[in-house]
Amino acid sequence: MNTKLIESALPGFLLWYKDNARKNExxxxxxxxxxxxxxxxxxxxxxxxxxxxxxxxxxxCGGCRGINDFENMIQNDYKRFRKHVLAPFQKNFDISxxxxxxxxxxxxxIGISTIYLNRVDKIKYPIFNGKTLGALQKLNINHIKLHSISGYYKLKEVQKEIIDTYQDIKNFFIADSLFHYIFAIHNDEDIExxxxxxIQEDEKIDxxxxxxxxxxxxxETNERVQLKKRETFKRSSYILALIKKLRKYKCQFCGTQIIKKNNNYYIEACHIIPKAKGGTESLQNILILCPNCHKKFDLGKSKILQHTNNKIKLCVNEIEYCIKFENLETK
Incomplete structure (x- = not known):
């Protein structure tokens, strides 16, 4: 198991969980x-x-797709389904x-039924769905089939090890949230x-x-944009890619530029006001930072001293920064 990935994701996950998923636990x-x-x-x-x-x-994600079939199924097979959903409360319950x-x-x-089991007892039963499987693959745990009972037991073994290792992951609901976070974040990173x-290789964009x-x-109101004849991308991700190019892929705290194997640059976009609190992908709400400085901003002792449309003054771990923003109206 890729424990380095878990440990790198954990600080960000715990902040996200507190603001988002914890209310549903x-x-x-x-x-x-x-x-x-x-x-x-x-x-x-x-x-x-x-x-x-x-x-x-x-x-x-739920939704109405298939909901009429599901409702009709319960109506037509009421007694058997009722017995089925009450079974997990019995002492002699056989999960297989x-x-x-x-x-x-x-x-x-398998997805919604194991969610139900988790809602019966989050200490005993993990959740097994497509995103869980995707997270397992990100953790270098492969050859698990989604609809197999053996896959469910393997998932339980992996998540139990995580629960036993990391004190903040107290049950299978939180472990599932961590897996969803790992799957979503790293999928987004691959796309970004x-x-x-x-964007870097397009020399026509000045x-x-x-x-x-x-x-x-x-x-615009469309959530996705298409680059010529290429696939579509999230509008927010495209704006961040443009801001990175505008600021020359250079960390706005320390000036670092990171060159990847393909000779392109790697840099990260940091929201000053988090998206969970209404922050947007605007020039005035994005800092371009190297991974180290990004973590310092997110997890260190940060204080914003001044934040206007033209600049931001802030103090991070007792170091002050003053960063000017580009102005759309004068360019």
Missing amino acids: NYYHNTITLSNLKSLTGNDFIEFFTKFRKDGGHVQ TWLKETKAFKQWG NQLDDI DQEILRQIGRLAK
């Missing part, structure tokens, strides 16, 4: 209990599980048999690196053109 604490579920009958029972499926158990049974219920796949290379494009993109 105990979302069903009072509703997915044996006493409550047994009290639900008929339409109330069907409505509860239909909403649970639609909401993705407040773990994964239960996972096999899920295949008999339409739209009750590809986009950075495309500073004036970059400012023109940033101004235009700031007014």
